[in-house]
Amino acid sequence: MKIGCPKEIKDQEFRVGLIPAAVKAFVDSGHEVCIEKGAGLGSAVPDQQYKEAGARICLTPREIWETSEMIVKVKEPLPSEYDFMQPGQLIYTYFHFAADEKLTMACLEKQIVALAYETVQKPDGSLPLLKPMSEVAGRMAPLMGSFYISKMYGGRGLLPTGVPGVSPANVLIIGGGTVGSNAGKVAAGLGAIVTLLDINLDTLEHLGNVMPANVSPIYADAYTLERGLKEADIVIGAVLVTGAKAPKIIKREHLSIMKPGSIIVDVAIDQGGCAETSRPTSHSDPVFTVNDVVHYCVTNMPGAYARTSTFALNNRTGKYGLRLANLGVERACLRESALMNGLNMYKGLITFKPVAEAFGLERYYRPAADTLNGA
Numbered sequence: 001m002k003i004g005c006p007k008e009i010k011d012q013e014f015r016v017g018l019i020p021a022a023v024k025a026f027v028d029s030g031h032e033v034c035i036e037k038g039a040g041l042g043s044a045v046p047d048q049q050y051k052e053a054g055a056r057i058c059l060t061p062r063e064i065w066e067t068s069e070m071i072v073k074v075k076e077p078l079p080s081e082y083d084f085m086q087p088g089q090l091i092y093t094y095f096h097f098a099a100d101e102k103l104t105m106a107c108l109e110k111q112i113v114a115l116a117y118e119t120v121q122k123p124d125g126s127l128p129l130l131k132p133m134s135e136v137a138g139r140m141a142p143l144m145g146s147f148y149i150s151k152m153y154g155g156r157g158l159l160p161t162g163v164p165g166v167s168p169a170n171v172l173i174i175g176g177g178t179v180g181s182n183a184g185k186v187a188a189g190l191g192a193i194v195t196l197l198d199i200n201l202d203t204l205e206h207l208g209n210v211m212p213a214n215v216s217p218i219y220a221d222a223y224t225l226e227r228g229l230k231e232a233d234i235v236i237g238a239v240l241v242t243g244a245k246a247p248k249i250i251k252r253e254h255l256s257i258m259k260p261g262s263i264i265v266d267v268a269i270d271q272g273g274c275a276e277t278s279r280p281t282s283h284s285d286p287v288f289t290v291n292d293v294v295h296y297c298v299t300n301m302p303g304a305y306a307r308t309s310t311f312a313l314n315n316r317t318g319k320y321g322l323r324l325a326n327l328g329v330e331r332a333c334l335r336e337s338a339l340m341n342g343l344n345m346y347k348g349l350i351t352f353k354p355v356a357e358a359f360g361l362e363r364y365y366r367p368a369a370d371t372l373n374g375a
Contacts, residue, residue, distance in 0.1 A: 001031045001032070001069050001070055001325045001328075002031070002032045002034070002067060002068050002069045002070070003026055003031055003032065003033045003034070003068060003069070003070045003071075003072060003325060004033075004034045004035075004036075004058070004064035004065065004067065004068030004070070004071050004072070005017045005018040005033070005034070005035045005036065005039055005064070005071075005072050005073070006036045006039065006061045006064045006065065006071065006073065006081075007036040007037075007038060007039040007061065008039070008042075008073065008074055008075055008303075009061075009078055009080065009081070010075045010078060010282075010299075010300055010303070011282040011283060011284050011300075012282060012283035012284055012300075012303060012304070013042075013074065013075055013300050013303040013306075014042025014043060014303055014304075014306030015042065015043060015074040015075075015300075015302065015303050015306045015309050015310045015313065016039045016040045016042065016043050016045065016074065016306075016310055017039075017072040017073045017074050017092075017093065017317075018033070018035065018050075018055075018072050018314065019040075019043075019045060019310060019311060019314045020045065020049045020050055020052065020053040020055075021053070021314070021318070022314050022317075022318040022321065023035070023050055023053040023054060023055045024053040024054060025318060025322055026321075026322065026325060027053065027054035027055070028054075029322060029325065029326055031325050032056070033050075033053075033054065033055040033056070034055065034056045034057075034058045034063070034064050034067065034068060035047070035050045035055045035056070035057055035058065036057075036058050036059075036060070036061055036064050037057050037058065037059050040310075042306050043306045043307045043309075043310040043311075044306075044307050045307075045310075061081070061084065062084060065081070065084035065085065065086065065089075066084070066086065068089070069089065069090065070089070070090040070091075070092060070321075070324065070325060071089060071090070071091045071092065071093070072092050072093070072317075072321060073091065073092070073093035073094075074093060074094065074303075074310075074313065075093065075094055075300055075303075076093060076094060076095045076096060076100065076103055077091065077093075077103065077106075077107075079102070079106075082106045082110065085106075085107070085110040085112050086110070086112070087110060087111040087112070087347070088111065088112070088113065088347055089112050089113065090112075090113045090115060090324065090329050091107075091112050091113070091114055091115070092115045092117075092317070092321055092324065093116070093117060094116065094117045094118055094133075094270075095107075095114055095116040095117075095118070095344060096116075096118060096270045096271055097114075097116070097243075097344055097345075097352075097355040097358070098243060098244050098245045098271060098272065098354055098355055098358040099245060099269075099270060099271050099272040099358075101358075101359050104350075104355060104358075104359060104361070107345055108345065108348060108350070108361075108364060111347045111348040112345060112347075113329055113343075113345065113346050113347060114343070114344045114345035114346075115324065115329065115339065115342050115343055115344070116243070116342055116343075116344045116352070117129035117130060117317065117342070118130045118242070118243060118270075119242055119243040119341055119342050119344060119352055120320065120338050120339060120341060120342035121242060121338060121341040121342070122337075122338045123337060123338075127178075127242065128316050128320075128338070129313075129316050129317055129320065129342070130178075131178050131316065132309075132312040132313050132315065132316050133302045133309060133312075133313060134177070134178035134179045134182070135178060135179075135182050135312070136301070136302040136305060136308065136309050136312065137179055137182075137267050137301045137302055138178060138179035138180065138181065138182025138183040138186075138238065138267065139182045139183070139185070139186045140301050140302070140304070140305070141179070141183045141186075141236045141238070141265045141267055141301075142160070142171060142183055142186045142187040142190060142192070142234065142236065142265075143186065144265055144286075144296050144298075144301070145160070145171070145234035145236065145263050145265045145296065146159075146160045146161075146169075146190065146234070148263055148286070148287050148294055148296050149169070149233065149234060149261070149262070149263045149294065151261075153287055153294060154261065154287070154289045154292075154294050155261045155262075155263055155294050156233060156259065156260070156261030156262060157261070158233050158261075160187075160190050160191075160192050160233070160234065161190050161191045161192070162191060167193075168190070168191045168192045168193060169190075169192045169193070169233040169234055170192070170193045170195070170231045170232050170233050170234075171183075171187040171192040171193065171194045171195070171232065171233070171234045171235075171236065172194075172195050172197070172228040172229065172231070172232035172234070172235045172236070173187070173194065173195070173196045173197065173235075173236045173238055174197050174220070174225070174228075174235070174236065174237050174238060174239055174249055174250075174274065175197070175198060175237070175238030175239040175240065175268075175274075176196055176197070176198030176200065176203045176204065176207050176217065176238075177198075177203075177238060177240055179236075179238035179240070179267050180196060180198070180236070180238035181196075181207060181210075181211075183236045183238060183267075184196050184207070184211055184215045185211070185212070187215075187234075187236075188211065188212040188214050188215050189212075191214070192214070192234070193214060194211075194214055194215040194216065195215075195216050195218055195228050195231075195232075196211070196215055196216065196217045196218065197218055197219070197220035197224060197225060197228060198217065198219070198220055199219065199220050201219065203217075204217040204218070204219060225249070226254070226257065229250070229254050229257060229258050230257050230258065230259075232258065232259070232262060233259060233262050233263070234262065234263050234265065235250070235258075235262065235263070235264045235265070236264075236265045236267060237249065237250065237264060237265065237266040237267055237268045237269075237273070237274040237275060237278075238267050238268065239268050239274040240268065240271070241271070241354070242354075243271075243344070243352055243354045243355065244271070244354035244357070244358065245271055245272040245354075245358055246268040246271040246272050246273055246274045247274060248273075248274060248275065248276045249274045249275070250264065250274060250275035250276065250277075251276050252276045252277055252290075252291075255277060255290060255291040255292075255293045256291060258293050260292035260293075261292060261293075261294070262293055262294070263287075263293070263294040263295070263296060264277075264278070264293060264294070264295050264296070265296045266278040266295065266296070266297045267301065269281075269297040269298070269299050270299055273297060275295070277290045277291075277293075277295060278295055278297045279295075279297060280297055280298075280299045281295075281296070281297045281298050281299070282298060282299070282300075283298055283300070283303065283304060286298050320338070320339060320342075323335075323336065323339065324339070329343070330372050333368065333372055334369075334372055334373070340368050340369060340372075341368075343368045343371075343372075346368070346371050346372070348364070349364055349365070349366045349371055350364045350365045350366070351365075351366060351367065351368035351371050352368070353365060353367075
């Protein structure tokens with residue numbers, strides 16, 4: 001199979017879809033790999049390392065897109081890349097379709113095969129390709145909240161660690177999954193007073209056993225949410241519904257009860273955000289203020305720590321990508337349910353129901369297994 005890895009073009013996105021070890025694995029299995037010139041530089045991977053692994057260096061993104069059967073990326077194709085997509089081409093990346101109708105329609109019209117990292121799901125419910133970036137984003141969230149709560153960005157000017165004689169910050173984390181638990185550890189390490197809300201009692205029990213003493217796992221209901229928002233200096237939104245739009249947990253009216261200068265770090269923004277007042281931002285322009293509450297809603301948070309994120313991602317995506325290349329997407333998905341769950345589109349059909357439901361596109365929906373068995 002001919003495999004291409006273009007340079008990421010999202011604002012301040014320094015990750016890259018393949019590392020040299022992944023290239024070597026593909027080449028050793030008999031595949032051809034083309035890497036766009038300079039694609040790995042943001043993750044401190046020079047072209048020479050790709051050459052040594054057996055890749056060919058391509059000079060333009062068009063060359064990669066037009067000659068590759070499988071595209072390996074990190075982030076979703078952007079509008080300037082839509083015309084590059086080829087019918088029947090397998091694109092293996094994060095898509096987050098439910099938060100982007102324009103992208104959804106473009107991929108439908110181009111009749112690509114979309115294998116979305118974020119919905120690859122094992123029988124036990126785990127999300128192996130989402131997990132590494134959730135770990136990075138979760139650990140980043142308290143750090144970003146700590147930085148942007150400073151006075152120069154419109155925040156309270158509160159040092160979250162506190163100092164002798166001055167209390168540390170109150171941090172509220174909504175969601176106790178991978179993002180929330182990692183955020184809790186880092187916030188606790190800063191010395192903050194941390195409240196972690198979730199609706200799963202088993203999750204809360206587990207968190208109670210493993211979290212530091214300054215983290216209080218609490219059952220989430222309307223009362224505990226409102227109390228937490230009133231007390232919080234930093235709020236971290238860590239809510240996830242796999243492949244679907246994030247529920248709007250923080251309502252616009254909630255901002256009136258929050259402290260002026262407090263901050264919401266909405267990690268769920270990739271799936272539309274869990275606050276009604278959230279909108280996507282970038283690393284170049286990361287924050288905005290609504291009703292005296294600062295919002296940090298960067299859609300590619302892990303891109304800031306590109307080398308760590310790239311290698312952590314490839315540690316997970318590499319083996320699945322190799323199966324897709326070795327077997328072809330149809331056989332790979334039919335043999336492995338995790339990959340079947342990751343199939344969001346197949347040649348003009350939507351094969352992941354939450355994506356169809358997000359935009360009233362049920363007429364395009366057909367279950368992945370039915371689609372592939374009939375292919």
